[in-house]
Amino acid sequence: MFANLVHYGRLYLRLEAQYIKARMNYRVDFIVSSIGMIFSNIASLAVFWVLFHTIPHLAGWTFEEILFIYGFYLLAVSPAQIFFDHIWQLRYHLMEGTFIKYYFRPLNMMFYYMSEMVDIKGFAQVVLGGAVIAYASTQLGLTWTAGRIGLMILTLFSASLVVIAILVIASCAAFWTLQSYSILALAFRLREFAQYPTTIFDGFFRFLFTYIIPIGFIAFYPSQLMLRPQEASWLIYISPVVGIALFALAYLVWSVGVNSYSGTGS
């Protein structure tokens, strides 16, 4: 088991090192896409700033608090973006029949599939998210005690799993239907709601985003715990369970998809 983990770890580092080296041959590509990423995030921040210029509070949350949630959101979505970026190509591989090669190696198929791509600009996003959180917490006078840091790491870990799971489950629709793109696009849109306090939504959506498609766990509930622990719902304490359970479900859906895929005739 441990030897296996070491094997996979080494293999992953090796693959990614090679992959990044290859991407560096398209350096312009990398720089342009990173700049694009930073600008689109700055645009989002600008929207917040304009919004809070006209209204001082959003459902009772101040500008700095919203910034904190946004920073948390950026960090939470980064692992999915960096390590699971290849999932976006799944439907092409299935349609073209090129998915078949992932069955031929003595490797876990999800690992092998995902290892073929890593989104480097996601690392720039981590830096940006970290900076936003640092700024917001300074403004809010938040002190980073060891307990708070531990809590941050734990909730971030759970939140990342939630993001990854939603992305994987939505993509796996491609195993069964040719119309999977609309499902993936919908999941991507929904994910964006995670940047806002779940409390701005009314009954139905709040229920939906808490219990059915738990995007509230991506940024809002964990931030609530950091910023206003007295208001935090008990739900946040089970967030690691939610993250792990959802990821397990995603892995199950992936496995069923992989086993039921019948390949395109050739």
Added chain:
Amino acid sequence: MAIIGVKNLSKHFKVLNRHEGLLGAARDLFSTDYRLVKAVDDISFQIEPGEIVGYIGPNGAGKSTTIKMMTGILKPTEGKIEVNGNVPFKNRQKNAQNMGVIFGQRTQLWWDLPVIESFKLLKEIYRVDQETYDHQMGMFNELADLKALYPQTVRSLSLGQRMLCDITASFLHNPKIVFLDEPTIGLDISIKARIRELIKELNRTHNTTIILTTHDIGDVEALCSRIIIIDQGHILYDGDIKRVNQLFGAYRTLRVQVRPYKGEQTIDQVRQTLVERYGEDRDFTVRSREMGWINITFRQDEMPLLEVLNYAMSRLPIRDVQIVELALEGVIRRIYEGALQ
């Protein structure tokens, strides 16, 4: 002990009868209007270690489907498979460790990486030790002379170069069995010859069992002593290639271009010339299927190819000649017509 055992194996696909238009698409969502495609239907065979078996048949015969079941991608609808003591669908990863696979033109190497990096990654994936790795790479170099390709990215290789790399890569971890599904499709004659040579040597040096599917009877003639012919999911023939050869491979087609070409008149002229030499009752035909080219089909054992060629050249104003490889489709049609019984 057989290394592959297949018994009463079937794979049936349920295919939705699709309807047209938007309304049709909506209907399809809830449709139960399926048609059953019996891609593989009750086949059985055994393969011994070290054999090279040609698994042949026309398009849509069920070859790839059988290979997908033997490699653990597809779950059989019915029947049993054992590969190397494993049930492929249940032990995919374990099976993969002792297996190499090539599927048509889809490379399994890393598209954006230099060729040599793919080999290094495979070394890591299959946990090949350094000594074996060096030995295998040395052998590949001797057989295929690939060193010049190592620094190039896989993306930049020609189809033929890529196939050479893909095939050697599938042997890197010294697997017990290698499945080659259409390894020569779309390649030109000279690279085909190199690939055949390579496969033959790789089989010889490590006694690797090889299952080869192809459209090209030339591949089979060069490599296999045993063939399995499949059509519409059924096995039509399983046995020694020599027997098939005696019955069908004996036919050869020589294509000639005669100038000036005057249609039927020229065709008759060719026929008469051959009759003068071989007599009326010999089993040969002279036809034209394409302007300017005349096809002479005859039995190699009655009329040696070179003799026919020399004779025709000495008697007719021949501008150009081609020797046609016997098309597999033709062999199979003859088998259908009952020539094997």
